Amino acid sequence: MVSRNDKFVVEDLVVPRWGRVVTAEGVVPFYVVDDAGEVLAPVSEFLQDFVARGNSAGSVRSYSFVLLRWWRWLRVVEVPWQRATSDEVRDLVLWLLQTSKPRNSARTASLATVGTVNTVTRKPYLNDRYAARTVRHNNAVLRSFYEYWIERGEGPLLNPVAQNRRGGRFPVTRRSSAEPFRDAGRLRYNPKVPRRFPRAVPDERWDELFAALQSDRDRAMLALAVSSAARAGELLGLRFCDVDWGDQLIRVVRKGTRAQQWIPASSEAFVWLRLVIAAHPSGRAADPVWWTLRRRDRGTGLRVQPLSYDALRAVLRRANTRLATNWTMHDLRHTCAIRMLRDARLSLRDIQMILGHSHLSTTQLYLDQDDHEMISRVHEHLKTVGDRPPATAVVSSPDGAGYDAADLAVLFGQVPS
Known part of the structure; x- marks a missing residue:
C-alpha cells in the first residue's frame, strides 16, 4: 500500500483484486463484499436507497462494480472512504486512463484484432483500456454515492467528485443554510468523449x-x-x-x-x-x-x-x-x-x-449522416467527374495572340481605341 503523504507515481500503482460483487436473493440483487465475505455496509445501504428509487438490477450491478473499484483504490492509497478528497478521484482517473482492464483469462483468438479497425465494417475492436465513457460513468457513480452520504451527514464535508464552477463564480443554489451546498457545472475530471455517429449495416x-x-x-x-x-x-x-x-x-x-x-x-x-x-x-x-x-x-x-x-x-x-x-x-x-x-x-x-x-x-x-452513405455518394460523384471530357487548354503565343485586344489594353493601362 502507498500512503497518501508519500509521493508516488500513479502509473506505478498496482491495484489488487480485493473483494468481489456477489448476487443476492431479495430486494437488492447485488452486494459488494470484502475478501472475508463481509458486506461493505456503506455500499450496501447506498444500494438499498438506489433500488428504492426505482433503478433496475442491471444498474445496481454496474454501480456495484464501480464502488468495488473505488474501495480497492482507497485501500491502495490508504485513505478511509469518509476522508476521500478530489485528489483521490483525480489520481484514480489518471490511473484508469493509462492502465489495462483486468481479465479473467488471457486473450487468444481476439489477440490479433484488439485495438484495430475492422476492414469490412470500419468499426474498431474493443481494446483493453478503459474508455472515456467508462471513466465518466465511474465519476457519476461516485458523486451519487457521496451525495447520498453527505445528505445524511455521515460522509465527508465536500463531495470528492468536484464540479467545475461556471464562469468562475460560486453559484448560490441553497434556499436555506440547512440545505447542503451544491455547486454547478461539469464534473471536473471527466475526460472528453469523442462524438459517435450512428452506423447502419449496409x-x-x-x-x-x-x-x-x-x-x-x-x-x-x-x-x-x-x-x-x-x-x-x-x-x-x-x-x-x-x-x-x-x-x-x-x-x-x-x-x-x-x-x-x-x-x-x-x-x-x-x-x-x-x-x-x-x-x-x-x-x-x-x-x-x-x-x-x-x-x-x-x-x-x-x-x-x-x-x-x-x-x-x-x-x-x-x-x-x-x-x-x-x-x-x-x-x-x-x-x-x-x-x-x-x-x-x-x-x-x-x-x-x-x-x-x-x-x-x-x-x-x-x-447525422452515416459515413457509409456519404462515402458511397462521394464515389458516385468521382465517377461522374471522371466521365467528363478534359477541359481544352488555350495556348497563347508570346505576342498575346489569342487574347482579346480590349482586355489586354485594360490589363496594361491603355485606353482602347
Missing part, C-alpha cells in the same frame, strides 16, 4: 449476416431487432403473451423507465418467430420466447434454459467469425432507425416513440 452486409446464422431462433431474433429497433435486453425479455400475431406487435419493457410498450415489427420477422414458437408448443403465456438450443445442467438436470445475453453475444460472435466482421446487436438498432428516417411517411416523433427515447434530442442524433 443492405448487402445485412444479407451476409442473416445468411451466416444457423438456426431459426437466431434469424427470428435478428429480424425482430432490425425491424423493431428494440434493444437486445428488451428482446430477451419477451414472453409468449408479449406477441400480438394479429397486429404484428411485440410488447417490450423499456430500458430505464421499465414501461411496457407495444411496437411493430416486419412480417418477415413474425414468420421466423412463428417457427420459434412452434418449437415450444407447450409454452405457457408467461414463459420466455427464447431458449437455448442445447440442454444444460443448472442443478435441475439436463434441460433447455432461457437464452441469456452472453449466449446471444456468442451467436453474433460465431457469425462475425465466419464473415470477419464485428457487428453488434446495437448496430441493428441503428440500422432500423436510419431506415425509418429515410421514409418520408414517418416523422421524427414517430421514430422517437419506436426507439423509446425520452427526449427528442436523443433521436435527432440519428439525423
Whole structure:
C-alpha cells in the first residue's frame, strides 16, 4: 500500500483484486463484499436507497462494480472512504486512463484484432483500456454515492467528485443554510468523449449476416431487432403473451423507465418467430420466447434454459467469425432507425416513440449522416467527374495572340481605341 503523504507515481500503482460483487436473493440483487465475505455496509445501504428509487438490477450491478473499484483504490492509497478528497478521484482517473482492464483469462483468438479497425465494417475492436465513457460513468457513480452520504451527514464535508464552477463564480443554489451546498457545472475530471455517429449495416452486409446464422431462433431474433429497433435486453425479455400475431406487435419493457410498450415489427420477422414458437408448443403465456438450443445442467438436470445475453453475444460472435466482421446487436438498432428516417411517411416523433427515447434530442442524433452513405455518394460523384471530357487548354503565343485586344489594353493601362 502507498500512503497518501508519500509521493508516488500513479502509473506505478498496482491495484489488487480485493473483494468481489456477489448476487443476492431479495430486494437488492447485488452486494459488494470484502475478501472475508463481509458486506461493505456503506455500499450496501447506498444500494438499498438506489433500488428504492426505482433503478433496475442491471444498474445496481454496474454501480456495484464501480464502488468495488473505488474501495480497492482507497485501500491502495490508504485513505478511509469518509476522508476521500478530489485528489483521490483525480489520481484514480489518471490511473484508469493509462492502465489495462483486468481479465479473467488471457486473450487468444481476439489477440490479433484488439485495438484495430475492422476492414469490412470500419468499426474498431474493443481494446483493453478503459474508455472515456467508462471513466465518466465511474465519476457519476461516485458523486451519487457521496451525495447520498453527505445528505445524511455521515460522509465527508465536500463531495470528492468536484464540479467545475461556471464562469468562475460560486453559484448560490441553497434556499436555506440547512440545505447542503451544491455547486454547478461539469464534473471536473471527466475526460472528453469523442462524438459517435450512428452506423447502419449496409443492405448487402445485412444479407451476409442473416445468411451466416444457423438456426431459426437466431434469424427470428435478428429480424425482430432490425425491424423493431428494440434493444437486445428488451428482446430477451419477451414472453409468449408479449406477441400480438394479429397486429404484428411485440410488447417490450423499456430500458430505464421499465414501461411496457407495444411496437411493430416486419412480417418477415413474425414468420421466423412463428417457427420459434412452434418449437415450444407447450409454452405457457408467461414463459420466455427464447431458449437455448442445447440442454444444460443448472442443478435441475439436463434441460433447455432461457437464452441469456452472453449466449446471444456468442451467436453474433460465431457469425462475425465466419464473415470477419464485428457487428453488434446495437448496430441493428441503428440500422432500423436510419431506415425509418429515410421514409418520408414517418416523422421524427414517430421514430422517437419506436426507439423509446425520452427526449427528442436523443433521436435527432440519428439525423447525422452515416459515413457509409456519404462515402458511397462521394464515389458516385468521382465517377461522374471522371466521365467528363478534359477541359481544352488555350495556348497563347508570346505576342498575346489569342487574347482579346480590349482586355489586354485594360490589363496594361491603355485606353482602347
